[in-house]
Amino acid sequence: MELRPQPDPCVVVIFGASGDLTSRKLLPALHNLQHDDLISSSTAVVGSARTHYTDDEFRAEMKTAVEEHSRIAPTKTSWDRFSKDLSYVPGDITGNELWPALKEKLEEIDAASGTSGNRVWYLATAPAFFGPIAEQIGKAGLLDTGGWHRLVIEKPFGTDLASARDLNATVSTSFSEDQIFRIDHYLGKETVQNLLVFRFANAIFEPIWNRRYVDHVQITVAEDIGVEDRGAFYEDTGALRDVGQNHLMQLLALIGMEPPVSWDADAIRNEKVQVLKAVRRFAQEDCEHCVVRGQYDGYRDEKGVDPRSSTETFVALNLAIDNWRWAGVPFYVRTGKKLAGKVTEVAIHFQGVPHLLFAKTAVEQLEPNVLMIRVQPNEGISLTFGTKVPGPEVEVTTVNMEFDYESDFGSGTPEAYERLLMDCMNGDATLFTRADEIEEAWGIVDPVLEYWRKGGVPGRYGPDSWGPAAADELMTRDGRGWRAPNLR
């Protein structure tokens, strides 16, 4: 296989460089990409935030971070090579000093390192600053460099449809759509990318990937931890905005989309938008039956949380997709915190056999086929199927065919952020979310937010559960049940 060439040397400018994301994810990812020679050794990184650091202080801080968080331990050589082009420009984005200082620093780097005016602008700040920074980058003339410019925006992208539209509008005053890379780090996960490969590199699944053969789909994104030290942020956000609007909708889009015409950013994103458009918007009266919210016991005691909070830490939705492929096939999706396990799974539940050859007594345990795609942990794919129990009777039971990613490929697969940063430097937007995708996903979520604003409270759930009782009723009402996630 031919490897892609290294991306052009560039400067990665990180706003919010004193934050967690920078130390836990971005710096380790940039170090590792250079360590593996996947990016040029001339790639420079400039951190910026209000905190005052000298270049040396910032480097020391980041060295500790990389040592602590990187999957590849830095060696003296790798760290020296990486840190020689690592610097820091402090400042307030609303002030008058930051922007000229930044401009000067970047021009210095271009001159010294041959980064040719190429920039990755990485917004790792609080969401409120995404718009203003993007606007200022343009206004301050930092885009007039003769090189390429790419803007990476972290989630959450807006807090509802209207704010997402506003943000898209603000950002577009400085950047064109093909320069904007909205991150959903789930899309950088190997198994999430593999959803597309699995669907479209295998001829045997596509013929049964539709309403004729699929009974329903379940998508679970479960965390076992609570809000930890993010109480204040979470209190204003909730599970639907934090995970539902992005990760759940992205997984739904990848499972539900039509085959794209090519493996090309816009070809794939066109199809994702199409299936999101086809997701039926909830009328207010549907919300009563198709939406469940929950809150874990003890959430109201968390730091930064209102003692009478009605913020949801769990949400489950029963979504309908109104198109030829999926009409009548419910997609049950759920996400929550402090659940019985940390697991992300997609399960395609197929219909049963149309005609049963075996005596009823022989098939008590015969379940319809389920194709299960585990995104994390234990990335893998398994298929349940009916087989004969050895013995003189014709007794049928359900067993698993298993594929385990790690046992074939080993552990230590690249982090999502490595993949996404490299794609961005290459100008490949396949794994980033386009403006219309973001807006369609908010369009699905908005009626639920509106319904919740009218009142009601989330159902309570205890530790080691999979959410409130109502989440089970969401499925039992349809004669179905949640599949117990695989927690081995």
Added chain:
Amino acid sequence: MELRPQPDPCVVVIFGASGDLTSRKLLPALHNLQHDDLISSSTAVVGSARTHYTDDEFRAEMKTAVEEHSRIAPTKTSWDRFSKDLSYVPGDITGNELWPALKEKLEEIDAASGTSGNRVWYLATAPAFFGPIAEQIGKAGLLDTGGWHRLVIEKPFGTDLASARDLNATVSTSFSEDQIFRIDHYLGKETVQNLLVFRFANAIFEPIWNRRYVDHVQITVAEDIGVEDRGAFYEDTGALRDVGQNHLMQLLALIGMEPPVSWDADAIRNEKVQVLKAVRRFAQEDCEHCVVRGQYDGYRDEKGVDPRSSTETFVALNLAIDNWRWAGVPFYVRTGKKLAGKVTEVAIHFQGVPHLLFAKTAVEQLEPNVLMIRVQPNEGISLTFGTKVPGPEVEVTTVNMEFDYESDFGSGTPEAYERLLMDCMNGDATLFTRADEIEEAWGIVDPVLEYWRKGGVPGRYGPDSWGPAAADELMTRDGRGWRAPNLR
């Protein structure tokens, strides 16, 4: 699950009781069925052959055999219980003494053990005696007992279509079709039975089990041993009669058949006959391209073999099935002795994807999906599929999803003969071959035998090969290749 009731007590009369099959398979199977309480403790066994044994001599001989060959070691209790109803009647089937002696013995047993005139007549003799014995049983009045009668006939059933028809006609002078149980012990193997369960207990395979999605099917029945001490028998038989006409055709029928209306002997056998009827008969000119015979190096030196023998120890066929499901989908089948491994496998090779999304460079290793059903050893099912290689490139490779029978169900599954004897006592003919099935299978094989009689010699092949070079050409000519059998 409700277990089937024990079959009625009966007498199993074994002709050819001094032979290998009786000591290696039948007596161990009967002992084990009684050991596991699957058949009545009143079940009696009467051996018969020309060799003179007293009852006690026969019991002693059989005790040694069961100790040596049974998967369940006999205990004092189990052997005493089993052997109290084990006896022997010597005699020549063409003479005047055997039949009255047998009649008397059986009536004694009925009186003593309550076997009510129920009989399993088991023909484990040389094939030449099948017809005469069946005829004599009737003529000697042994069927006038008021109980049920079932005749079990070992393979080979005939040596071509004409002789099979003759044998069916002879046997039917004493027995009706529903009393005749033609054994192909392959059908008693768990994994062979599981072919039907797999196909018809899972809704996801049947939609792609046809010419729209299947490129071709491969069936391999390979032995690693030579003819050993069966040279004289084999010299007159050859691979096509020994394995091709029965095991290969049975596997083809189970893979190719339409869904039966029920799990019922005649419903299943009706569909098997239908697909065998649809197998295109070779015109003599087709044989040149669609038939390969081989002979292993050293075969002519085996004891009992003609030094100029042209008997085939290997055969490969390219079969076409002329029906709506399989038109245009070749079934490549092969069997042989002294091959590189002992393995029985069915591989369904699906077509490739209709449209490739990935760059050519990304998919060098992408093979179409293959569903592989291993009958022996390591019974199991696996599915190859394309998946993403972890890393920043979209590289696709082929991996396996695996199900292993033993790791789910443990080892020590019942022997084929246990299952078949019990089914016969229950009057369940599902796993036995009906007269019309036998004749259709011979109808497929006959033109090949005729073609070979016209001349030519088998291609030679060495040890550790998978047959003669021509067997590979049979597939490469079609742009395909044999899948390397899984020998782990």
